[in-house]
Amino acid sequence: MISPGLRIAVMTDETGWHTGRLKKAFRARGAEARCVDLADCRIDTTWLPHGLVVPGFGRALPDAVFVRGIAGGTFEQVTLRLGILHALRESGVPVYNDARAIERSVDKSMTSFLLHRAGVPTPATWAVESAAFAQRVLMREAAAGRQVVLKPLFGSQGHGLKRLGARGGLLAPLPSLARYRQVAYLQRFVASGRPGFDWRVLVIGGKAVAAMRRSGGKGWIHNVAQGARCEPAELTVPLAQTAVRATAALGLDYAGVDLIPNPDDAALPLVLEVNGVAAWRGLQSVVPLDVAAALVDDLLDRKLAAQRRANEQARQAASAGSPEQSAQRRARA
Structure with a gap:
């Protein structure tokens, strides 16, 4: 140890x-x-x-x-x-x-791409610089009776989210993308029931270790920073497996994975976001696990131990030299 x-x-x-x-x-x-x-x-x-x-x-x-x-x-x-x-x-x-994993999780478009590529269930997503194309997506989704959520590409805690679609028989135009730095990140809106809720699952070292349910907040946004209420949640097999797969797809040591029910398949919850610099104060308030201790143990006992083994192997390989150099040393001996 x-x-x-x-x-x-x-x-x-x-x-x-x-x-x-x-x-x-x-x-x-x-x-x-x-x-x-x-x-x-x-x-x-x-x-x-x-x-x-x-x-x-x-x-x-x-x-x-x-x-x-x-x-x-x-x-x-x-x-x-x-x-x-x-x-x-x-x-x-x-x-x-590490930096590469954080880059993947901070950029919502890359997160969506990697989740899709790994076969992790996630809502349909579009990320474009073209306001005209984004407007066409909005119109097509509205024609099918669906709504979309416009999100900042880099953002957290539920700030800057807008739910778009037909209301009162009228389709509102796409908001100016200036606030979103000229990038439209659109994700198909999936209702999570009444009252609305989502799950936060904490994954550490490739294992799902705790879960909570977040409900309330500002309408359909269920972030704790937006006033959502935290409640303990059963860490079911579908939740755990999906969260672990999402974390692995981004190469994260630990992550807070946000999920919602899948209206098409209860056994495959949908991943909304994967947080690589996840806060856990809300989760800690409803679970007995000492989250900080679990994170520290994983860093020291798994990550650091593996890195030290790799460093030692690299040192030994460098001191041994190439096979040709080893043969020359044996010949001189």
Whole structure:
């Protein structure tokens, strides 16, 4: 069991309840966790031996990194922050979740594509820059008696969602895409009953470990940040299997998977979103599992242990050299 003496970087742009729980869980394992803002890190090729500066760790690198939050910013700023995470991974530091997985889950269009490619049930989705094409989608769906949801490509907590379709016999035009940075991400609306609800399933290390039901909130939007009520939910086989498949499709170490009932097949719930930097305060309020401890245990006992084995194998391979070099050494001996 790995933990005593380890130094962990918790990447976050703000501290609070979640970081407090994580630091406590790391302390319980004998590890020291420091909160670090990715905006304060830098690539510096004069900073020997590795060219990466992580505040609070001197010239060393953390033993592992837990990504709790990445602040928004310009395209260049976000690219650099993700680049720091990529560089840490390339340097042999386990990053939980790593940059590639976060990129897949933050971009809703890529999430939808990867879920579809993996055969994970998810509502029909369109992501385009053409307002004219988006309007045609809206008209076609309305003609079939369906509605669509317009979402920001990058967004969370239910902000910026608009439900579109025919109302009162009239079809409203597509809103200006200026607010959505000229990208229309449209997802077919699927009613979840009355009152409406969805499920949040937490997946850690390839296993579904907890679930809750979220109901209420602002009409059909069931995010906790929008006032939804959290209730414990049975972690059924269909929910667990679908959430695990969705998490695997995006390559995430852990994820909060949002699902709704499938009106066509109760055994195949539909995945709405997969959150790679998932909050769990609402979930923690209705489940006995210590979520922070479960996350920390998975990072240390699975992710870090696997990375250390890989690092050791790479070191041994480098010291052994190529087969030709090994043969030459034997011949000289």
